[in-house]
Amino acid sequence: MKITVMGAGAWGTALAISLAEKHQVILWGRDANQVHAMQTDRENTRYLPGIAFPSNLSIDESLGQATQQSDLVLVVTPTAGLRPSLNALVALQKSCPVVWACKGLEVGSMLPPHAIADTILPPSIPRGVLSGPSFAQEVATGLPAALTLAAEDAAFANHTSSELHGRKLRVYSSTDVVGVEIGGAVKNVMAIAAGVCDGLKLGNNARAALITRGLAEITRLGAALGAKAETFTGLSGLGDLLLTCTGDLSRNRKVGLLLAQGQTLAEVLANLGHVAEGVNTAKEVLRQANTHSVDMPITAAVCRLLFENVSAAEIVAELMEREHKQEV
Numbered sequence: 001m002k003i004t005v006m007g008a009g010a011w012g013t014a015l016a017i018s019l020a021e022k023h024q025v026i027l028w029g030r031d032a033n034q035v036h037a038m039q040t041d042r043e044n045t046r047y048l049p050g051i052a053f054p055s056n057l058s059i060d061e062s063l064g065q066a067t068q069q070s071d072l073v074l075v076v077t078p079t080a081g082l083r084p085s086l087n088a089l090v091a092l093q094k095s096c097p098v099v100w101a102c103k104g105l106e107v108g109s110m111l112p113p114h115a116i117a118d119t120i121l122p123p124s125i126p127r128g129v130l131s132g133p134s135f136a137q138e139v140a141t142g143l144p145a146a147l148t149l150a151a152e153d154a155a156f157a158n159h160t161s162s163e164l165h166g167r168k169l170r171v172y173s174s175t176d177v178v179g180v181e182i183g184g185a186v187k188n189v190m191a192i193a194a195g196v197c198d199g200l201k202l203g204n205n206a207r208a209a210l211i212t213r214g215l216a217e218i219t220r221l222g223a224a225l226g227a228k229a230e231t232f233t234g235l236s237g238l239g240d241l242l243l244t245c246t247g248d249l250s251r252n253r254k255v256g257l258l259l260a261q262g263q264t265l266a267e268v269l270a271n272l273g274h275v276a277e278g279v280n281t282a283k284e285v286l287r288q289a290n291t292h293s294v295d296m297p298i299t300a301a302v303c304r305l306l307f308e309n310v311s312a313a314e315i316v317a318e319l320m321e322r323e324h325k326q327e328v
């Protein structure tokens with residue numbers, strides 16, 4: 001298969017390296033200087049330093065050239081880059097299948113990725129989402145990982161997941177696009193909360209409670225949006241939630257840790273060097289929750305911490321003082 005990866009950040013580069021084991025892969029980046037540096041250095045020194053590119057991975061700054069005769073385009077930008085990326089593909093009159101790997105809701109529209117794609121791509125273009133527990137650094141160095149590829153068209157999901165499936169990266173298929181996207185988007189908000197919990201040294205019990213109640217929030221929102229409940233105990237749900245809430249490679253968890261240590265959001269973001277999707281997505285998740293009358297107290301607390309100047313200690317106190325209730 002010839003695969004074009006759009007987006008040369010940590011995850012686009014890691015997927016390109018991993019998939020090049022089995023496929024011809026072209027990595028496209030929007031920054032010409034970065035593309036030239038990657039062509040010379042044969043590594044992505046900005047986003048994934050120290051990991052050499054395999055020989056059948058090429059890098060291109062021209063999207064037209066990078067997508068010529070592609071069998072599949074993977075869009076691996078932050079959620080904010082999905083709309084412009086899809087518009088660029090449509091402008092080039094590309095008709096090959098498109099799969100995105102962004103984990104968030106669009107700022108302003110509250111839309112999950114598939115709904116953005118549906119406003120842009122012609123209906124004839126097969127499409128899907130790739131998500132699951134997968135730190136870029138680990139995938140790029142060939143450590144084992146498992147992902148889910150979801151598409152409404154089950155045949156497309158089965159075929160594409162089996163093509164991407166490899167010895168190191170297992171790719172399962174699903175038809176629950178909404179569930180897979182909501183799991184991937186909201187776990188980032190929960191990871192900020194888990195970072196706060198650990199930054200304040202609240203202990204293992206508190207973090208386990210947070211993850212469990214976070215999963216309940218994610219599942220409630222997903223159900224209201226039409227997802228299947230069982231998707232949230234799968235790779236793109238509990239799997240990614242556990243990874244991101246507990247793994248120190250998570251950028252979202254790091255945001256929470258640093259806020260709990262007293263840094264301002266502006267300071268944290270200025271030094272992060274990567275996107276932390278939970279920061280942009282938190283408000284949109286809360287708006288979706290309010291639209292569908294879904295109770296999401298942890299998400300609401302994260303929004304107050306990020307945007308209302310309420311301290312980490314105060315939001316924890318607020319959560320602990322909520323009224324007594326039944327678990328389910």
Ligand SMILES: NC(=O)C1=CN([C@@H]2O[C@H](COP(=O)(O)OP(=O)(O)OC[C@H]3O[C@@H](n4cnc5c(N)ncnc54)[C@H](O)[C@@H]3O)[C@@H](O)[C@H]2O)C=CC1
Pocket residue numbers: 006007008009010011012029030031047076077078079080081082084085101102103104134135136137273274275277
């Ligand atoms: N890093 C990871 O371990 C994983 C990240 N993801 C998701 O993948 C997405 C991308 O994340 P990362 O690569 O880690 O981010 P990153 O911060 O490492 O890099 C972002 C890249 O996207 C590019 N970009 C931003 N807007 C763009 C646009 N409009 N057009 C083209 N390129 C654009 C930037 O130039 C940069 O190269 C996010 O939604 C993230 O949640 C998913 C799984 C794992």
Ligand SMILES: O=C(CO)COP(=O)(O)O
Pocket residue numbers: 103132133134135136188191240243244249250251252253275276277
């Ligand atoms: O989505 C991820 C792992 O599956 C990466 O999480 P962070 O964006 O928090 O680093």
